[in-house]
Amino acid sequence: MKLEDARALDAGDPLGRFRDAFVLPEDIIYLDGNSLGALPRATIAAQRDAVERQWGTDLITSWNANDWIGAPERIGAKIAQLIGAKPQEVIVTDSVSVNLFKLIVAASRYQEDRAQILTEPGNFPTDLYTAGGAADMLPEQVVHTEQAGDIADALGPDTALLMLTHVHYKTGARHEVATLTEAAHKAGALTLWDLSHSVGAIPVDLNGCDADLAVGCGYKYLNGGPGAPAFLFVREDLQEQLVSPLSGWMGHAAPFEFRDDYAPAPGIRRFLCGTPPVLSLLALETGVDLFLETDIEALAAKSAALFELFAERIDERCYGQGLTLITPTEPEHRGSHISYTHPSGWPIMQALIERGVIGDFRAPDILRFGLTSLYTSYADIWRATEILGEILDSGLWREPRFAEAKTVT
Incomplete structure (x- = not known):
């Protein structure tokens, strides 16, 4: 050519x-938008408005007047359209590493009679490091790795969670979400998918594959800016059964009642933790909005x-x-x-x-x-x-x- x-x-x-x-x-x-997405022009104006008007003029009233408080769920609902999920199943919060920790621990405690987190060698390092750190905190929990072609056969009665990255960060090879999720479910295990190199790039259908849990990055293909917040997905019927180990005030059922005792919020909001990074959330939103204009x-x-x-x-x-x-x-x-x-x-x-x-x-x-x-x-x-x-x-x-x-x- x-x-x-x-x-x-x-x-x-x-x-x-x-x-x-x-x-x-x-x-x-x-040619590095798979690592840090380019700057959308709309983000410049949106950030100027967020800083000068919302923060500068409206000040703390912006939590209500400009719906800062609703941003994690609002943007999560938009990302849900890109990954085949329901609006109420996705929330934007924290980083991929923190969200992995929350979901690994929550899933492991839910599957307390099973001691194995199954993944693959060469998975993205933060996934492996976080799984290892979580396992160290959980009684008798271990991380076991198998090569890609052997993963389905390695699933067994001791597997609590199958944790894989959908698209490999080095090779670009893609796992079959539907096939491996079905195999995990037959073994009685839950699945946790890292969509960081998938979302905004290739089709993802979490509900169609009956996936349980997922996380994803906001600063790669979604163009949310350096260090943009990540997102997490929890299948709707699992949300009331899982409890985040990071029980911060924004994940409380009534955060502004300021109670001493913790009660997790209903639904996906229970996976929030601390105060959302509003400026970064709004930058991510403009990036995500571009995808809603595409197929x-x-x-x-x-x-x-x-x-x-x-x-x-x-x-x-x-x-x-x-x-x-x-x-x-x-x-x-x-x-x-x-x-x-x-x-x-x-x-x-x-x-x-x-x-x-x-x-x-x-x-x-x-x-x-x-x-x-x-x-x-x-x-x-x-x-x-x-x-x-x-x-x-x-x-x-x-x-x-x-x-x-x-x-x-």
């Missing part, structure tokens, strides 16, 4: 109009097309240069990023970034590129792969400055 062909695809792209909804520097090709199937179809173009271009332009594709080629088996290994992945990525192509690196040797359908263009993919080819051809990445370590990769 030639550059003019990529531009022709952009001209006919039904999602192309959304590109102008984001702040995208002209000299940058941004997730259209987003997934474009993601698949961007992937095919990227892979085709690498095969043509970078053949024999040591890049190995590790992301599944079938769209139904992957998320919305494409990953390659290379023995010198770190310096190659640093050279790319200097040339204006921003992806990211994951140890030990993975170059990862996000395909964010709302604002990534076909021309972006063509130019990025061309620049990568030039870097590999010239050996630019071998210059010592590109080997220097950085704190964030």
Whole structure:
């Protein structure tokens, strides 16, 4: 494919109009929206209003007048539309790590006659770390890992919770939610899905899969801004049976009665904890609102097309240069990023970034590129792969400055 062909695809792209909804520097090709989403232009005005009018003028009355108090449920109901859930099953609160802890402990206590949290090696580190920390606090609870192909067979009478990330953060490989949830239920276990690399990128149908619990990130594909609040999902019939171990005042049934004793709120609100970060919530809301104007199937179809173009271009332009594709080629088996290994992945990525192509690196040797359908263009993919080819051809990445370590990769 030639550059003019990529531009022709952009001209006919039904999602192309959304590109102008984001702040995208002209000299940058941004392929890291799977790690930090771009800034929606609407967020700038919304944050100005939140700071200058709501906080600056309305002050504390904004909890009622501007419905700050309802933001976690309001935004959760919007995210529910993106993950196949009921509005009353999703709430925005805390971080993915904190929400994982809440749901792991709540589910383990509910399944108190079972001692195993089942997951896989290589799961996102915070999932593994949080599960280990929670297990250390629970009598006789253990974390057990199995390779992806062996997970269903590892489910048994001792499994309390199956905890998996829907789309793997390195490879982009996708688990089958329906199949594994059914297997877990047959074994008497609950399921907890991390949707951080799924929501806003590919179709998710939690209710259709009979999923029990889920968490997800607000700052990747949802474009909520750095450190945006996360969300959690609890199937409606489980909500009254699970109790969060973090019994903060916002999760109380009557927080403004200021009682000494704790009584969990009804429904999904019981999984709130402390005072919501209002400015971050409102930033996330503008990002989520963009998705309510789109169709997730259209987003997934474009993601698949961007992937095919990227892979085709690498095969043509970078053949024999040591890049190995590790992301599944079938769209139904992957998320919305494409990953390659290379023995010198770190310096190659640093050279790319200097040339204006921003992806990211994951140890030990993975170059990862996000395909964010709302604002990534076909021309972006063509130019990025061309620049990568030039870097590999010239050996630019071998210059010592590109080997220097950085704190964030």
